[in-house]
Amino acid sequence: METKPARVRILDAAHELMLTVGLARATTKEIARAAGCSEAALYKYFDSKEELFVRVLAERLPRLTPLLSSLEAEPGQGTLEENLTEIARQAALFYEQSFPIAASLYAETQLKRRHYEALRKIGSGPHTPIESLDAYLRAEQAAGRVRADADTFAAASLLLGACAQRAFAYDATASGVRPPVDPFAARLARTLLGGIAPENSVAQDGDRPRP
Structure with a gap:
């Protein structure tokens, strides 16, 4: 099975966590873990949780x-x-x-x-x-x-x-x-x-x- 690119996995994980636990409780550490990458890798694609939130709104909604x-x-x-x-x-x-x-x-x-x-x-x-x-x-x-x-x-x-x-x-x-x-x-x-x-x-x- 083809593995999704890291950025896509991070967005998918962020969307799922933000839906299930809410934006306030969805930490970048938890999002990275759910995406199967390190928190440092997450920050290669997104500068902050707020930017990640905006990208979820723009690309997943x-x-x-x-x-x-x-x-x-x-x-x-x-x-x-x-x-x-x-x-x-x-x-x-x-x-x-x-x-x-x-x-x-x-x-x-x-x-x-x-x-x-x-x-x-x-x-x-x-x-x-x-x-x-x-x-x-x-x-x-x-x-x-x-x-x-x-x-x-x-x-x-x-x-x-x-x-x-x-x-x-x-x-x-x-x-x-x-x-x-x-x-x-x-x-x-x-x-x-x-x-x-x-x-x-x-x-x-x-x-x-x-x-």
Whole structure:
């Protein structure tokens, strides 16, 4: 059997440990042991646990950041509703899978502060998807597909905030079941579009089938 490259084994082990014991308790020593390498070997590929965490999010979870980057680079592609629906779908899946990893940080205030300080040094953090979506919406605004007076930062915060809430808010309901991701994403996108799209581009109520 072909052995996976060390970097891949480290990412796989980090993902598994962060899911099972949480980010706060997944140490680089334990990750290296699970990957079958030394801790020194781990640091050949990743400068810190925070960088490893960011790479796990980018390479093992739904690819929200690459999607936002590609859309920002080429505004005007596809329809705005289709793009927002796909963003909402990827974001809902991303938060659903990342919440169990990061949740343990919120139980330890000092650890969370140190972790966020380290993330800021490498230009990352939970705010970055909001900033990326805001940048995409501003690019669409410049292209005339978002209303000139629309608050793009607020729109980005609303969309991603709803997707993040889906990751945990429905666990307390009687069924404990999250809304299915595809209709959830479509409804979010359509509702947001009603507030930010130019008036002449918004379909009249009843023109589209609802999920």
